[in-house]
Amino acid sequence: MSNENSTNNSETALKCSFCGKSQKEVRKLIAGPTVFICDECVTLCDEIMGEEFETSFDINASQKLPTPKEIKEFLDEYVIEQDLAKKVLAVAVHNHYKRINQPKKSDIELQK
Template sequence: MIGKNDRFSKSTTLQCTFCAKTQDEVRKLVAGPSVYICDECVELCNEILSEELDHGEGGQFFNHLPTPHELKEYLDRYIIGQERAKRVLS
């Protein structure tokens, strides 16, 4: 008869969902909901994202950040009253 903890025993070999390397082939294996990612894949993803940021990709939303005064003016156009809340938000 199999006990409750037997299905989670350490004899089960886990593997990275992205590169299929086993837990014995990598330094770390991070578990998510029904997925695993190894430290090597995390590093590769980090390099890809860094390259995109270096080439100006991904930063398009932060080209112009409005000042607190600009935010307050924008909120004034759409919100009547609630001055304290608008100042806190801006």
Template sequence: MSKYDSHLKCSFCGKSQEQVRKLIAGPGVYICDECLELCNEILDEELFDSKRTGPQPPTPRAANSTQKQSSGAKRVSVAQLPKPREIKNYLDAHVIGQEEGKKVLSVAVYNHYKRLTFVEAKKSGKSSQDEVELQKSNILLIGPTGCGKTLLAQTLAELLDVPFAVAD
């Protein structure tokens, strides 16, 4: 055991190696047996719920525009999605600067939800465009500390009413 091993702690709860039964190492992160058990419980609950009601993609928050389905999940049609301009205006009200980033994120979020509703319609047989495939895209926010990457993501999560987690 090296002199650095005694300073290891869980990246999630912050407990030291001495305070837990087991500390599992990953690339640059550690997770204790207690946090791992909590994660397993969350996953089991999610899997149980999705087996019961079917997988439900998150839907953005839109005032008076949600429709309740038989499973109780909220669904938003493409027409009810906030447009990229509306998303950018919301970001403008909460984030200073990063104009290009706000514009790109607004369009990407809109396209993401448009893709989700298209896939949902295709699965339910309501889509007449079976031969059309909408490509999935990813976003990587890169920049120096303090430039607003996390704030942009948090603000989008708030607008869309989806969970947000940060892991460094």
């Protein structure tokens, strides 16, 4: 009878659906509708996704960034007058693209 009890405990032990580690082997086990994932697999997934996003931004960074003058010339084709607004917008767009194409600083931590 005690033998059946031990097999039931091993069958009901919760395990990560990805790496197979038991609940006792990891710090946290997150439950989904029919699966479980451990904190280690979540961290690994986060690293993989981060690498993919960095790669996609690197591709955009290789494209030539238009100068504010080029952006204003483009706006001149579509917007009549409003020279000051076009200049301000052209500089703002140029600075925005410069900022988003810079590599992220990994040492910055945001807290709530």
